[in-house]
Amino acid sequence: xxxxxxxxxxxxxxxxxxxxLFSLRLIMYSPKTLVKRFGLVxxxxxxxxxxxxxxxxxxxxxxxxxxxLQGFSNLQRFNAEDSTGAxxxxxxxxxxxxxxxxxxxxxxAGTALASEIGLMKATDQLSAMEMMAVNPIRRVVVPRxxxxxxxxxxxxxxxxxxxxxxxxxxxxxxxxxxEGSFWQQMQQAVTDEDIREGIVKxxxxxxxxxxxxxxxxxxxxxxxxxxxxxxxxxxxxxxxTVLIFDFMITATYL
Amino acid sequence: MGSSSDTIIEIRDxxxxxxxxxxxxxxxxxxxRGEVTxxxxxxxxxxxxxxxxxxxxxxxxxxxxxxxxxxIGQLNxxxxxxxxxxxxxxxxxxxxxxDISVFENVAFPLREHTNLSNRLIRHVVxxxxxxxxxxxxxxxxxxxxSGGMARRVALARAMVTDPDILIYDEPFVxxxxxxxxxxxxxxxxxxxxxxxxxxxxxxxxxxxxxxSDCSYLISDGKVAAKGSPQELSNTTSDLVKQFMYGMADGxxxxxxxxxxxxxxxxxxxxx
Numbered sequence: 039x040x041x042x043x044x045x046x047x048x049x050x051x052x053x054x055x056x057x058x059l060f061s062l063r064l065i066m067y068s069p070k071t072l073v074k075r076f077g078l079v080x081x082x083x084x085x086x087x088x089x090x091x092x093x094x095x096x097x098x099x100x101x102x103x104x105x106x107l108q109g110f111s112n113l114q115r116f117n118a119e120d121s122t123g124a125x126x127x128x129x130x131x132x133x134x135x136x137x138x139x140x141x142x143x144x145x146x147a148g149t150a151l152a153s154e155i156g157l158m159k160a161t162d163q164l165s166a167m168e169m170m171a172v173n174p175i176r177r178v179v180v181p182r183x184x185x186x187x188x189x190x191x192x193x194x195x196x197x198x199x200x201x202x203x204x205x206x207x208x209x210x211x212x213x214x215x216x217e218g219s220f221w222q223q224m225q226q227a228v229t230d231e232d233i234r235e236g237i238v239k240x241x242x243x244x245x246x247x248x249x250x251x252x253x254x255x256x257x258x259x260x261x262x263x264x265x266x267x268x269x270x271x272x273x274x275x276x277x278x279t280v281l282i283f284d285f286m287i288t289a290t291y292l
Numbered sequence: 293m294g295s296s297s298d299t300i301i302e303i304r305d306x307x308x309x310x311x312x313x314x315x316x317x318x319x320x321x322x323x324x325r326g327e328v329t330x331x332x333x334x335x336x337x338x339x340x341x342x343x344x345x346x347x348x349x350x351x352x353x354x355x356x357x358x359x360x361x362x363x364i365g366q367l368n369x370x371x372x373x374x375x376x377x378x379x380x381x382x383x384x385x386x387x388x389x390x391d392i393s394v395f396e397n398v399a400f401p402l403r404e405h406t407n408l409s410n411r412l413i414r415h416v417v418x419x420x421x422x423x424x425x426x427x428x429x430x431x432x433x434x435x436x437x438s439g440g441m442a443r444r445v446a447l448a449r450a451m452v453t454d455p456d457i458l459i460y461d462e463p464f465v466x467x468x469x470x471x472x473x474x475x476x477x478x479x480x481x482x483x484x485x486x487x488x489x490x491x492x493x494x495x496x497x498x499x500x501x502x503x504s505d506c507s508y509l510i511s512d513g514k515v516a517a518k519g520s521p522q523e524l525s526n527t528t529s530d531l532v533k534q535f536m537y538g539m540a541d542g543x544x545x546x547x548x549x550x551x552x553x554x555x556x557x558x559x560x561x562x563x
Contacts, residue, residue: 162387165349169381170401171373177404 082185190244
């Protein structure tokens with residue numbers, strides 16, 4: 039048993055070391071790739087960002103609508119239903135926007151990144167690039183990583199905005215909250231600091247989600263089962279990492 | 293180690309194992325400049341692994357591989373990439389990039405490594421696609437091609453930079469007889485016309501006999517036989533005869549190591 043533990047520990051340390059080296063290479067190659075291969079990065083912003091817009095907007099709207107319903111029914115007990123907009127906006131900008139967007143991003147774009155890179159590995163496309171003296175990390179991995187990093191904060195912003203719209207439709211449109219109070223309370227409650235916290239979270243989550251997705255794809259066992267497992271691991275690891283980081287960043291801002 | 297001018301690749305005392313299973317145990321091979329050298333051997337011998345070792349996609353446990361006298365194990369990444377620009381490689385499954393068209397696949401090495409104008413790239417790419425009979429498929433996507441067509445596109449891509457060394461991993465698999473004849477002649481013609489050196493891994497003894505200058509038969513991690521197709525055909529070695537004539541009985545077992553057949557079917561485990 040101790041022998042197994044020892045070998046598991048060695049495996050874990052090897053994997054972790056490889057992950058750290060991989061991350062350092064990504065960071066090292068990113069500035070040059072952004073300039074020299076901007077077209078590839080833009081294409082990945084389209085793939086990871088623009089193609090995720092529908093799911094982000096639909097989910098954002100309904101999360102905002104639920105916040106409107108819950109906020110109204112609970113705040114009404116204290117005659118504070120006018121604050122529904124403020125509560126919904128704070129929840130969306132500081133927490134739900136970045137967190138739910140990151141989870142949806144992992145499910146929609148992260149899995150696509152991991153499986154695409156994993157399949158390229160399984161079908162020798164990465165080896166073929168190596169043989170053509172083209173570094174696959176620069177050509178394939180870094181543009182996808184940067185596409186995710188750029189897309190995530192933008193998607194989180196869209197999520198929050200559409201969520202506020204959802205809360206407005208329910209709160210003002212259906213439940214009869216005064217429109218002026220809805221916006222005024224929100225304007226007074228949400229500070230620059232709150233928005234900054236949301237932006238920091240969405241950037242950190244974007245880096246984490248994109249990094250995990252490209253790493254899982256790149257290190258996948260090049261078989262159908264290996265790629266499937268990498269895809270699953272991308273979602274699970276991103277969810278855990280995002281929630282841990284969320285706790286840490288929230289604690290820092292308190 | 294210095295290189296003799298007629299040998300482009302020298303493999304010396306190569307050892308390589310995978311998952312504790314030895315693949316090569318002291319392999320020595322010379323690839324002669326300007327010739328087509330065939331690597332043959334039973335399935336699982338490590339022929340593709342050898343190609344990956346020659347191009348340093350894999351690193352040997354022990355031993356050296358010299359290309360033009362340079363030990364490739366000593367190269368840093370930049371030097372390795374400079375060396376790889378002298379190679380063209382046709383992968384077993386084609387390995388075309390699936391997100392770009394046939395034309396862009398063939399143009400890929402030129403766009404990455406040269407500053408040629410679009411007009412010139414178009415000219416070169418169409419010439420190479422014409423050579424493999426697929427100029428008309430330039431705008432298709434890789435997933436629209438059959439296996440044989442994909443392999444021919446991959447061949448066009450491998451030769452688009454006019455490399456010094458062309459490596460073919462099972463180039464004849466999945467080709468119809470017409471395509472196979474064209475490709476066999478193309479391999480020979482390119483080798484002679486451009487003065488390149490070719491390494492060819494294949495099971496097709498018949499085709500290899502018509503195209504190669506020298507063949508290596510690898511078995512049990514070492515070179516079992518070496519010579520021209522004629523010399524191998526006239527050999528007295530049981531192993532070479534078994535392989536060349538596709539005989540079931542001989543030193544190479546058809547069956548992978550397994551317990552006794554009757555015992556396994558009728559024994560206690562069967563219940």
